[in-house]
Amino acid sequence: MSKETAPLISYFKTYIPLSKEEIDVLEERVTERRIKRKQFILQENEVCQYYTFVVSGCFKMFSIDKEGVEHNLQFASENDWIVDIDSFHNKKPSKLHILALENSVVLQIEKHDLWFLYTYYPKFDRNFRVIIEHKFIELQNRMLQNISATGDEKYEFFLKQYGQLANRLSNTQIASYLGITPQFLSKIRAKRIKD
Numbered sequence: 001m002s003k004e005t006a007p008l009i010s011y012f013k014t015y016i017p018l019s020k021e022e023i024d025v026l027e028e029r030v031t032e033r034r035i036k037r038k039q040f041i042l043q044e045n046e047v048c049q050y051y052t053f054v055v056s057g058c059f060k061m062f063s064i065d066k067e068g069v070e071h072n073l074q075f076a077s078e079n080d081w082i083v084d085i086d087s088f089h090n091k092k093p094s095k096l097h098i099l100a101l102e103n104s105v106v107l108q109i110e111k112h113d114l115w116f117l118y119t120y121y122p123k124f125d126r127n128f129r130v131i132i133e134h135k136f137i138e139l140q141n142r143m144l145q146n147i148s149a150t151g152d153e154k155y156e157f158f159l160k161q162y163g164q165l166a167n168r169l170s171n172t173q174i175a176s177y178l179g180i181t182p183q184f185l186s187k188i189r190a191k192r193i194k195d
Contacts, residue, residue, distance in 0.1 A: 004107070005023075005026065007107075008055070011053070012127055015130050016123050018123060025120075025121060026117065029116065030053075030109050032106070033105070035100045037100055037104075038099065038100065039100050040098065041099075041100070042094055043094070044063075044093075046087075047091050047092065048084040048094050050088075051083045051114060052083060052098070052107070053081055054076050054078055056078055058077040058102045058169075059077075060101055060173060061097070062176070064097070070176055073177075075169065077165055084098070088111060101168070142157070151178070151184055154179070
């Protein structure tokens with residue numbers, strides 16, 4: 001196992017651990033990249049080419065509406081994946097942006113390499129299925145929060161999901177994700193400190 005891929009190999013151990021052969025094949029098919037803060041790895045109208053695993057650093061996935069307002073959909077930091085799955089699988093121009101919020105190191109895998117792993121090494125298919133199921137559960141929970149939760153409840157849910165990022169993200173970024181104003185988020189945070 002190489003130093004570059006060690007975090008990814010450890011990550012897979014939490015699902016279905018890989019054999020030596022599977023690790024060797026994976027290492028041949030992932031690419032390490034260093035991404036600078038404020039650098040995009042995907043912009044609107046590009047086709048998403050990679051599943052991206054974050055070794056270190058932090059990213060946000062967001063859209064920009066017709067008024068130029070940014071809407072944060074997802075954050076990803078160490079030991080997490082980020083991808084526009086619709087664009088990646090359907091080769092459609094993305095409606096989203098993925099931007100580095102910090103200097104970052106990532107491992108990326110292209111679609112043809114992922115399909116190769118799925119086809120010849122079924123453990124990858126099972127691992128990624130579980131990963132996608134977990135992401136789908138997160139998305140369902142977030143949709144439920146958006147429908148019925150108060151601002152306080154949304155922030156509580158954010159802390160459960162992204163607690164390690166609470167001090168790495170700005171109020172504006174978190175508020176955009178929660179669908180509230182930065183001022184309202186400041187009130188929520190101040191109230192939590194008092195309580």
